[in-house]
Structure formats: structure tokens, C-alpha cells
Amino acid sequence: MSNTLNFISWNVNGIRAILKKDFISQIKQLNPDFLCLQETKAQKEEVKTALTLLPEYHSYVNASKGRKGYSGTAILSRLEPLSVSYDIGIIKHDQEGRVITLEYPEFYLVTVYVPNSGRGLSRLEYRQTWDKAFRRYLRILDEQKPVIACGDFNVAHQSIDLANPKSNYNKTAGYTQAEIDGFSKLLNDGFFDTFRSFYPDLTGAYTYWSYMFNARENNTGWRIDYFLCSNRIADEILEAVIYPDYHGSDHCPVGLKVTL
Numbered sequence: 001m002s003n004t005l006n007f008i009s010w011n012v013n014g015i016r017a018i019l020k021k022d023f024i025s026q027i028k029q030l031n032p033d034f035l036c037l038q039e040t041k042a043q044k045e046e047v048k049t050a051l052t053l054l055p056e057y058h059s060y061v062n063a064s065k066g067r068k069g070y071s072g073t074a075i076l077s078r079l080e081p082l083s084v085s086y087d088i089g090i091i092k093h094d095q096e097g098r099v100i101t102l103e104y105p106e107f108y109l110v111t112v113y114v115p116n117s118g119r120g121l122s123r124l125e126y127r128q129t130w131d132k133a134f135r136r137y138l139r140i141l142d143e144q145k146p147v148i149a150c151g152d153f154n155v156a157h158q159s160i161d162l163a164n165p166k167s168n169y170n171k172t173a174g175y176t177q178a179e180i181d182g183f184s185k186l187l188n189d190g191f192f193d194t195f196r197s198f199y200p201d202l203t204g205a206y207t208y209w210s211y212m213f214n215a216r217e218n219n220t221g222w223r224i225d226y227f228l229c230s231n232r233i234a235d236e237i238l239e240a241v242i243y244p245d246y247h248g249s250d251h252c253p254v255g256l257k258v259t260l
Contacts, residue, residue, distance in 0.1 A: 004258070005033045005258050005259075006255065006256075007148065009227065009254050009255075010036070010037055010253040011113070011151070011225060012040060013041070013249040014039065014041040014042070015042055015050045015072075016046065018249055021247065023248050024053050024054065026246050026248065033078045034076070035054075035075070035076040036074075036111035036150050037074040037075070038112070038113035039113055040061070040071075040074055041069050043068060047061045047063065047072065060084050060100055060102065061073075062074070062098070064096045065096070067096070071098055071113055072113070073098060073111050075100050075102060081103050082103045083102075084102055085101045086101075088134060093129075093134075098115070099111070099134070101141070103145075107147065108146070109150075110138065110141070110148070110151075111150055112151040112152075114151070115130050116154050116174070117173035117174065119173070121173060123173075124173070124178060128178055131186070138191065139189050142230050146229065146230035146232055147230050148227065148258070149228045150226065152251065153225070153226050154173070156223055157180060160202070161206075161223040162174075162221070164220065190231050192228065192231055193227075194227045194228065194237055195223075197237070206219065206221025207223050207244075207251055207254055208222045225254045237256065239255075240256055241257075242255075
């Protein structure tokens with residue numbers, strides 16, 4: 001390929017809802033070659049119908065198999081992949097439509113919506129088993145060719161990745177030591193956080209804000225949406241971006257520009 005590719009990832013918090021909020025025109029402004037969506041909250045056919053509004057893309061959709069209107073992911077790509085796979089091959093982790101993988105000659109593209117540990121950390125134990133399984137899945141892919149993995153990882157990795165670290169530590173889903181450790185293990189397995197590779201000490205850079213308490217206006221946020229890449233393609237990463245001025249969800253898009 002040997003050209004610059006523009007990747008965008010966005011937790012849309014409901015594809016049908018965001019379509020009513022200028023979504024299509026914002027995507028046209030961002031002009032991605034690859035658009036990865038999380039939390040589509042619709043059945044496969046509903047998502048596919050919604051995405052016909054972007055006919056220049058091939059679309060790939062995964063959805064929750066039981067609970068309707070829950071979780072779900074999609075990838076839109078200008079480039080047709082060599083292969084497409086859904087989920088990670090473990091039944092207990094494959095019920096909620098959380099993973100899609102596209103294979104290209106030079107890399108794998110994975111989008112993920114990592115399970116939230118839940119109110120009262122009710123799903124923290126499950127989350128830990130998920131983290132371990134997903135890390136193994138990425139490692140197997142990485143043994144074959146470089147991986148670009150993006151999405152809502154539902155964890156603020158460092159204290160600078162959320163506005164109120166002290167009051168949330170070990171109390172709030174997304175900032176427990178168990179979740180932090182799970183993400184650290186992923187980074188230690190041959191991947192890196194592209195945004196932090198460019199901005200190691202930048203504060204106030206968030207991708208999610210609660211709808212309550214004017215959180216977005218006050219920038220009381222969390223950075224939980226990431227692009228992770230295999231270490232061996234670090235030199236090909238040109239830019240990692242957060243787009244806080246794009247609205248329509250409680251998350252904003254994040255981006256990556258790569259030469260491959």
C-alpha cells in the first residue's frame with residue numbers, strides 16, 4: 001500500500017441516535033479510510049441500513065446475540081480486506097458483538113468495545129477474564145503481522161487520563177487497579193498507546209464525558225478510547241489525535257494516521 005491511511009474510532013452510544021446529530025457530515029469532514037464504531041446498540045440489519053448513508057465504504061457489523069440494543073461494533077473501510085472475522089473465538093466472550101477484525105496484506109485492524117466493569121464493579125471479575133482472553137487474541141494476531149487495535153477500552157490507564165483520579169481510584173469502573181493492570185499487561189505484550197507516544201505528559205486530553213454535571217463543558221472527562229499498535233510499526237505512525245469538538249455521543253472520535 002505504502003500510503004497514508006486515516007483511521008477514526010468512535011463510540012457512538014447508539015448508531016440510530018447519533019444519525020440524528022450531524023453524524024454523516026462529521027464523518028465526511030473527518031474523511032477516514034477506516035471508521036471503527038463501538039456501542040452501536042442495534043441489530044445487524046439496523047446498523048447496515050444506517051450505514052448505507054455512507055455508500056463509499058464496505059461495512060462490517062457485529063451485534064449482541066441476545067440482548068437487543070446493547071453493545072455492538074462496526075467497521076467501515078474504503079479498502080476491501082483479505083478476510084473478516086467476528087469475536088475472539090471464546091463462547092462466553094462472544095455474545096455481545098464486541099470485536100471485529102479485518103485482515104489486510106500489511107496489518108490487522110481490530111475494533112473492540114471492552115466490557116464495562118459495571119455499577120458497583122459488578123462485572124469486574126468478568127472484565128478480568130475478558131482482558132486476559134483479548135490480550136491473548138491480539139498476541140496471536142501480532143505473531144502473524146502487525147496489529148492496529150482501536151476502540152473503547154473502558155479504562156483510564158494513568159492518573160493523567162481522567163480528571164478526578166483520587167476520588168475514582170478502585171471505586172469506579174474504568175479506574176480500578178485490576179483494570180489498569182490488565183491494560184498494562186497488554187502494553188507489555190508488544191503494543192503501545194499511540195496517543196501517549198506523542199503526548200506522554202499531556203493532561204486534560206479526554207475522550208469521554210458523563211452526560212451529568214456539565215462534565216463536557218467543564219472537561220471533567222476520561223481518556224478511555226485508544227489506538228494501540230504493534231511496537232514494530234511505531235515508526236510508521238504519523239499522528240495520533242483526539243477530536244473533542246465532534247459531538248453526538250458522550251465520547252468523541254479519536255484518530256490515527258499511518259503510513260503502511
